[in-house]
Amino acid sequence: MVINVGPQHPSTHGVLRLILTLDGEQIVACEPVIGYLHRGLEKMMERRPYRHNIPFTDRLDYLAALSNNLGICQCIERLGGVEVPERAQYIRVLLMELQRIASHLVFLGTFGTDLGATTMFLYAFREREMVLDLLEECTGARLTYNWVRVGGVPDDLPEGFGQKVLDFAKLFRQRIEEYDMLLTRNRIFRSRTQGVGVLPKETALAYGCSGPVARASGIPYDIRKVAPYEVYDRVEFDVPVFEDGDVWARYLVRMEELRQSLRIIEQVLRDMPDGPVQTKLPKIFKPPAGIAYSRVESPRGELSFMMVSDGSPNPVRVHIRAPSFVNLSVLPRLLEGAKVADLVAILGSIDVVLGEIDR
Amino acid sequence: MIEAITQFFKQYPLLWTFVKAVVLASFTLVIPLAVIYVERKIAGFIQSRLGPLHVGPQGAFQTAADALKLLLKEDIVPEGADKRFFYLAPYIAFISTVLCFMVLPFAPGWVALEMNVAVLFIIGVSLFNVVSILMAGWSSNNKYSLLGGLRAVAQLLSYEIPMVLSVLAVVFYTGSLSLTGIIEYQVKHGWNIWHPPIMIAALIYFICALAEINRTPFDLPEAESELVSGFNTEYSGMRFAFFFASEFANNFFITAFAAALFFGGWDGPVLPPIVWTFLKVFVMIFVFMWVRWTPPRLRIDQILRFAWQLLVPISLANLLFAIALGVR
Amino acid sequence: MNQAIENLLQRFGEAVIEWTQVSPNEVRLTVSASHWRDIAQYLHDDPLWQMDYPADLTVWDTGNEFGVYLRLWSSVYNHNVVVLTSISREEARIASLATLYPGVDWHEREMYDMYGVIFEGHPNLKRILLPDDWEGFPFRKDYVAEPSGNPLHGPQPVN
Numbered sequence: 001m002v003i004n005v006g007p008q009h010p011s012t013h014g015v016l017r018l019i020l021t022l023d024g025e026q027i028v029a030c031e032p033v034i035g036y037l038h039r040g041l042e043k044m045m046e047r048r049p050y051r052h053n054i055p056f057t058d059r060l061d062y063l064a065a066l067s068n069n070l071g072i073c074q075c076i077e078r079l080g081g082v083e084v085p086e087r088a089q090y091i092r093v094l095l096m097e098l099q100r101i102a103s104h105l106v107f108l109g110t111f112g113t114d115l116g117a118t119t120m121f122l123y124a125f126r127e128r129e130m131v132l133d134l135l136e137e138c139t140g141a142r143l144t145y146n147w148v149r150v151g152g153v154p155d156d157l158p159e160g161f162g163q164k165v166l167d168f169a170k171l172f173r174q175r176i177e178e179y180d181m182l183l184t185r186n187r188i189f190r191s192r193t194q195g196v197g198v199l200p201k202e203t204a205l206a207y208g209c210s211g212p213v214a215r216a217s218g219i220p221y222d223i224r225k226v227a228p229y230e231v232y233d234r235v236e237f238d239v240p241v242f243e244d245g246d247v248w249a250r251y252l253v254r255m256e257e258l259r260q261s262l263r264i265i266e267q268v269l270r271d272m273p274d275g276p277v278q279t280k281l282p283k284i285f286k287p288p289a290g291i292a293y294s295r296v297e298s299p300r301g302e303l304s305f306m307m308v309s310d311g312s313p314n315p316v317r318v319h320i321r322a323p324s325f326v327n328l329s330v331l332p333r334l335l336e337g338a339k340v341a342d343l344v345a346i347l348g349s350i351d352v353v354l355g356e357i358d359r
Numbered sequence: 360m361i362e363a364i365t366q367f368f369k370q371y372p373l374l375w376t377f378v379k380a381v382v383l384a385s386f387t388l389v390i391p392l393a394v395i396y397v398e399r400k401i402a403g404f405i406q407s408r409l410g411p412l413h414v415g416p417q418g419a420f421q422t423a424a425d426a427l428k429l430l431l432k433e434d435i436v437p438e439g440a441d442k443r444f445f446y447l448a449p450y451i452a453f454i455s456t457v458l459c460f461m462v463l464p465f466a467p468g469w470v471a472l473e474m475n476v477a478v479l480f481i482i483g484v485s486l487f488n489v490v491s492i493l494m495a496g497w498s499s500n501n502k503y504s505l506l507g508g509l510r511a512v513a514q515l516l517s518y519e520i521p522m523v524l525s526v527l528a529v530v531f532y533t534g535s536l537s538l539t540g541i542i543e544y545q546v547k548h549g550w551n552i553w554h555p556p557i558m559i560a561a562l563i564y565f566i567c568a569l570a571e572i573n574r575t576p577f578d579l580p581e582a583e584s585e586l587v588s589g590f591n592t593e594y595s596g597m598r599f600a601f602f603f604a605s606e607f608a609n610n611f612f613i614t615a616f617a618a619a620l621f622f623g624g625w626d627g628p629v630l631p632p633i634v635w636t637f638l639k640v641f642v643m644i645f646v647f648m649w650v651r652w653t654p655p656r657l658r659i660d661q662i663l664r665f666a667w668q669l670l671v672p673i674s675l676a677n678l679l680f681a682i683a684l685g686v687r
Numbered sequence: 688m689n690q691a692i693e694n695l696l697q698r699f700g701e702a703v704i705e706w707t708q709v710s711p712n713e714v715r716l717t718v719s720a721s722h723w724r725d726i727a728q729y730l731h732d733d734p735l736w737q738m739d740y741p742a743d744l745t746v747w748d749t750g751n752e753f754g755v756y757l758r759l760w761s762s763v764y765n766h767n768v769v770v771l772t773s774i775s776r777e778e779a780r781i782a783s784l785a786t787l788y789p790g791v792d793w794h795e796r797e798m799y800d801m802y803g804v805i806f807e808g809h810p811n812l813k814r815i816l817l818p819d820d821w822e823g824f825p826f827r828k829d830y831v832a833e834p835s836g837n838p839l840h841g842p843q844p845v846n
Contacts, residue, residue: 038816040825205762206790207790208741208790209790221740291756293769304742304758306743306756306758308754310749316748317745317748319747319756321742321743326790326793326794358816359816
């Protein structure tokens with residue numbers, strides 16, 4: 001039996017379509033069909049000056065828009081050799097980690113809903129609302145922030161922002177305990193996730209999986225550690241790595257990352273120096289000819305921008321290596337022999353965002 | 360006045376039964392409104408939100424408004440559907456629920472059809488529900504509905520067995536197949552729930568009841584996130600309302616049945632019997648909803664394994680236990 | 688790293704047109720397209736390289752030729768390698784790495800989709816983001832975006 005999951009389906013988290021071949025409730029083959037959200041962003045970026053492209057990146061991974069902003073800005077900075085003031089680097093790290101918490105909370109909520117625990121959704125979104133309120137106070141937007149600039153950030157943090165973030169961090173530690181009680185210690189939740197959708201380490205490497213998917217399979221691949229950017233080499237944090245490679249491990253990685261993000265936030269707020277937040281740049285920005293790439297650990301994995309410049313104000317080529325795009329390509333392997341009910345658990349645990357898959 | 364009306368109907372027993380049936384059918388249609396409202400409020404409480412708020416005081420008329428909307432919606436039949444079965448399925452689901460209510464005693468003498476094999480009757484007619492789900496899933500000509508229908512049949516049939524075995528434990532223990540008889544036994548000897556074999560039976564009944572009314576963690580047949588609500592995906596308007604109503608009426612019935620079997624039915628001090636029945640039912644409905652909004656959903660193979668490897672053997676042993684204790 | 692680079696240069700000689708060590712753990716190679724697959728295979732297998740992680744693959748159009756960019760990472764040594772090459776626009780063909788690195792499968796399909804580069808030996812080279820009946824390759828610099836060329840149509844039924 002061939003069954004068509006999506007493009008309109010409550011569990012595909014966007015307009016993803018999977019053509020499943022079933023034998024009863026067993027999945028025999030799976031073919032993902034993507035491109036329903038294709039906007040040709042990379043081509044659009046070729047027609048615009050470098051810095052005009054930042055708002056486009058908000059529309060890639062719309063759950064972690066700040067990571068995308070940072071990715072493209074870093075790429076342009078490397079291409080043009082732009083220095084970023086220290087305070088701006090600290091602010092960037094602070095915002096990135098807040099963004100990571102917000103993004104992982106969406107994962108938690110939707111993952112719970114996929115498995116039938118609808119209450120988790122509302123609990124997770126209650127806290128996400130607080131993060132979004134914080135980010136709104138700083139950037140003025142709640143989803144498409146457009147807040148990182150080439151050579152820094154547009155403005156300093158608002159007054160009293162640090163204290164609010166610390167208050168949130170204190171409260172959020174207790175809330176993580178609540179999630180543990182609701183999901184992590186639930187026998188049914190464990191039996192739905194443990195041993196399901198196992199991704200062996202070799203497969204994860206060969207497919208180029210990154211982010212929590214890779215770390216759940218035993219690959220300690222975190223750009224923040226492997227190739228530290230901004231001030232990640234000055235803060236202390238652990239990278240959770242699990243060996244099992246199943247849905248359960250991917251869930252645990254993200255839960256642990258929530259705690260580690262809080263650790264980073266507290267250290268960053270403690271160490272943040274005073275100073276300017278932006279470097280002065282010429283009105284018309286012309287980087288020298290060449291190729292540059294940047295790597296950012298977005299909540300979904302390795303987000304990489306690659307730019308080719310020929311010395312003119314517009315880039316010749318902008319390429320976006322979207323973590324979800326690569327992580328999704330391993331899905332057919334994960335689904336071989338799985339049950340239909342496992343489909344939503346496995347797909348949910350990869351945590352794809354169709355905006356960056358289709359670009 | 361009331362005496363005169365009853366006297367009049369007593370002369371025509373057929374007409375009298377008909378009137379009672381109509382009253383119960385309307386009851387079956389109205390009670391879901393209350394149950395759904397309660398469910399929404401409880402869900403809101405558990406999920407730290409408010410639930411319906413604007414239609415009527417505290418949103419009390421929200422479900423009535425929703426029902427009205429469903430009545431006014433277009434009745435869509437998918438192309439390629441098996442029309443006869445597609446039309447028939449919701450009504451069979453509804454009728455099986457109404458039939459169950461026919462033999463349920465709400466208070467002493469408040470029973471539409473006094474039947475000395477009421478327990479067997481209920482077990483029999485409630486199985487029509489399974490038939491209607493299979494009919495709906497099959498006739499919709501939709502693969503998701505079919506999967507939902509098949510899952511429903513596998514699950515409901517598997518859980519029917521331990522459920523019936525645990526009900527039979529009560530029957531053997533009290534020595535009566537009539538619900539009124541079972542309740543009267545409990546009025547004399549204390550509630551069944553306090554007797555060891557029935558305690559286990561009640562626990563098994565509780566688990567099976569969750570499965571029978573398709574509640575999380577057993578809500579696979581209509582798994583929202585996998586099967587897009589399963590067997591009733593293709594239904595709209597009035598037909599969907601019938602499915603929905605019969606599901607929530609079933610929810611009410613299965614708890615009322617449990618109240619009669621385990622908690623002494625109308626038995627209770629001070630308050631009038633009918634109030635006690637409803638009180639027990641709504642306390643149990645609250646527990647059901649509490650469970651529904653907390654854990655995630657199980658997988659079909661896990662559910663079936665649980666039923667056949669755990670519930671069936673335990674309930675069988677428990678049945679023998681009850682027979683041994685019940686024989687006097 | 689130095690020993691590894693030396694071995695590579697010795698092994699492939701002229702095929703490595705240019706190389707620069709960007710940082711202690713990153714090297715950038717420009718190679719000839721005819722040795723594309725061999726060099727990738729070598730980087731993957733050689734015990735001093737062990738580039739087992741395909742990080743990225745893409746193509747760009749300068750207007751005169753296509754550039755191809757491949758980025759690899761070694762989970763053993765934490766080394767990065769960027770391999771660059773160029774192919775002609777008229778005869779846009781290059782060996783596929785999809786059987787070597789399954790992770791570049793979708794990248795190659797996307798590049799075929801957008802630039803029309805034929806990856807020889809790819810197991811399933813067809814359009815991925817655009818509809819199967821799309822005319823032309825939209826990321827080429829000479830592509831003319833003309834709505835009439837690719838009219839919109841509804842979804843196609845499956846079985």
